[in-house]
Amino acid sequence: MSTPATPSDPRTRRGRLSTGTFSYTDEGDPKGRVVLAVPGYPGGTRDYRWLAPALLTPDCGLRLLRIDMPGFGDTPLATAPAVDIPGRATFVAEILERLDLDNVLLIGHSMGGALAGTAASLVPDRVSALGLLASLGPVAHPTVDHGRPARIMGLIDGRWTGRLTRPTLPWMFERMGFPRRWDPDQLAHTLRCAAALDFPEWAQTVKALRLPTLVAWATDDPLIPPALSQALADAAPAGPRLTWPTGGHNIQKSHAVELGKALRELAATTTAPAGAATLRPQETP
Numbered sequence: 001m002s003t004p005a006t007p008s009d010p011r012t013r014r015g016r017l018s019t020g021t022f023s024y025t026d027e028g029d030p031k032g033r034v035v036l037a038v039p040g041y042p043g044g045t046r047d048y049r050w051l052a053p054a055l056l057t058p059d060c061g062l063r064l065l066r067i068d069m070p071g072f073g074d075t076p077l078a079t080a081p082a083v084d085i086p087g088r089a090t091f092v093a094e095i096l097e098r099l100d101l102d103n104v105l106l107i108g109h110s111m112g113g114a115l116a117g118t119a120a121s122l123v124p125d126r127v128s129a130l131g132l133l134a135s136l137g138p139v140a141h142p143t144v145d146h147g148r149p150a151r152i153m154g155l156i157d158g159r160w161t162g163r164l165t166r167p168t169l170p171w172m173f174e175r176m177g178f179p180r181r182w183d184p185d186q187l188a189h190t191l192r193c194a195a196a197l198d199f200p201e202w203a204q205t206v207k208a209l210r211l212p213t214l215v216a217w218a219t220d221d222p223l224i225p226p227a228l229s230q231a232l233a234d235a236a237p238a239g240p241r242l243t244w245p246t247g248g249h250n251i252q253k254s255h256a257v258e259l260g261k262a263l264r265e266l267a268a269t270t271t272a273p274a275g276a277a278t279l280r281p282q283e284t285p
Contacts, residue, residue: 002255002256002257002258003050003054003253003254003256003257004050004053004054004256004257006053007049007050007052007053008027008049008050008052008053008056009046009049010025010026010027011025012024012025012045012068012073012074013025013026014074015095015098015099016098017079017080017091017094017095017098019078019079019080020076020078020079020080021074021075021076021079022067022068022070022075022079022091022095023045023067023068023073023074023075024045024065024066024067024068024095025045025064025065025066026063026064026065027052027056027063027064028056028060028062028063028064029060029061029062029063030063031063032060032061032062032063033061033062033063033103033105033267034062034063034064034065034101034102034103034104034105035055035062035063035064035065035104035105035106035107035263035267036064036065036066036067036092036095036096036101036104036105036106036107037051037064037065037066037067037107037108037109038067038069038092038106038107038108038109038112038113038115038116038119039066039067039068039069039072039108039109039110039112040108040109040110040111040112040113041069041110041111041112041189041190041193041194042072042173042178042182042186042187042190043069043072043109043110043112044068044069044072044073045066045067045068045073047066047109047112047250047252048064048066048109048252050252050253050256051252051253051256051259051260052064052066053256054256054257054259054260054261055256055259055260055263055264056260057260057264060264062264062267065099065101067092067095069088069091069112069115070088070091071185071186071189072182072186077189079091083189083192083193083195083196084193084196084198085114085115085118085196085197085198085201085202086118086201088115088193089114089115089116089118089119089122090119090122092106092115092116092119093119093122093123093126096119096123096126096127097123097126101126102125102126103126103127103128103271104126104127104128105127105128105129105130105131105263105266105267105270106119106120106127106129106130106131107130107131107132107133107214107263108131108132108133108135109133109134109135109250109252110133110134110135110136110223110224110249111136111193111194111197112135113132113133113134113135113136114135114136114197114202114205116130116131116132117130117132117135117202117205117206117209117213118202118205120209120211121205121208121209124210124211127211128211128212128270128271129211129212129213129214129239129266129267129270129271130209130211130212130213130214130236130237130239131213131214131216131263131266132213132214132215132216132232132236133216133217133251133252133259134216134217134218134221134223134224134229134249134250134251134252135215135217135224135229135232136197136202136224136232137199137224137225137228137229137231137232138199138202138203138206138228138231138232138235139199139203139228139231140197140199141223141224141225141228142225143176143194143223149191149192149194149195150195152165152191153188153191153192153195156169156188156191166184166188167184169184169187169188169191170182170183170184170187172187173187173190176222176223177222177223177248177249177250203235206232206235206236207235209236209237210237211237211270212237212238212239212266212269212270213236213237213238213239214239214240214241214242214262214263214266215229215232215233215236215239215240215241215242216240216241216242216243216251216255216259216262217229217233217242217243217244217251218243218244218245218246218247218248218249218251218254218255219243219244219245219246220245220246220247220248221247221248221249221251222248222249223249224249226243229243239266240262240265240266242255242258242259242262244258
């Protein structure tokens with residue numbers, strides 16, 4: 001496992017869609033090939049704070065944008081309150097169009113992998129390569145199988161049971177390996193998104209993709225069994241396949257250096273950008 005000595009935490013910028021504002025970070029070569037990073041749930045731009053310096057080596061010619069999904073960071077949930085994969089992927093696709101980004105290497109971690117892959121299918125003219133990092137697999141995972149998230153939400157949304165169960169959400173997510181920086185509302189939204197997962201739909205999306213796709217995972221991932229990651233690797237279009245015996249779920253940190261190198265190589269061997277991808281005048285830092 002290899003992680004940079006220090007993380008990257010650039011200032012947050014604000015953009016605007018027709019439905020509201022969103023937050024993101026922007027670093028690297030302003031005229032370089034764009035890599036747009038979609039976080040998992042719960043998650044945000046900090047999810048890629050270790051991958052960023054590993055990816056953006058001197059003279060790499062890449063520009064990294066990381067986004068906060070609705071309900072996290074400085075992106076209000078009201079901007080895109082959908083909980084299903086197509087609805088949340090539409091938010092990602094709209095950012096690509098709003099910032100006028102083309103020939104993007106789109107990457108996603110965990111649940112964000114399904115959002116990145118689905119967004120790529122919605123705006124195929126803007127995405128030329130895909131990276132799925134410890135991504136949602138094409139069949140139901142043990143942590144969300146048999147309607148577990150929906151049953152938990154039934155307790156959380158109950159008039160009386162909610163008073164007891166909602167405060168326990170940070171503890172429950174911490175036991176699954178998530179840091180205690182998310183509040184109960186954000187974690188409840190995460191559970192709603194998990195309850196809305198449609199694995200057959202995601203499997204069909206993966207099968208229909210037609211762009212080079214990197215798939216990476218660690219076999220000791222406590223959330224996604226290696227068999228499901230392998231199934232995703234088998235179903236996804238051809239591209240790099242990276243697997244490690246250790247590294248857990250957050251391989252974008254534990255294997256940041258290896259992933260940075262692989263993503264730079266993927267960017268170098270796929271369609272080059274037609275021109276500089278810059279912020280439109282309406283966007284503000």
